[in-house]
Amino acid sequence: MMRERLSVQKAISFTESMTEQIQAEADRLGVSFSEIVRECVASDLPRLKDRFRKRFSKRKNP
Numbered sequence: 001m002m003r004e005r006l007s008v009q010k011a012i013s014f015t016e017s018m019t020e021q022i023q024a025e026a027d028r029l030g031v032s033f034s035e036i037v038r039e040c041v042a043s044d045l046p047r048l049k050d051r052f053r054k055r056f057s058k059r060k061n062p
Contacts, residue, residue, distance in 0.1 A: 014022070026036045 022036050023033055026033045029036070
């Protein structure tokens, strides 16, 4: 399977603590900082979307 081409760049800000944690994990695994961030987004975005969906549906249906 061919890896999807990375064609979009976005600039985001992190706290110093978050940066240190992400970089430490990247160093431990031997991958880039960006790869860690991409993996976190890919794995947690569906759960985040579901959590927001549930939160907003509770507000609409008391």
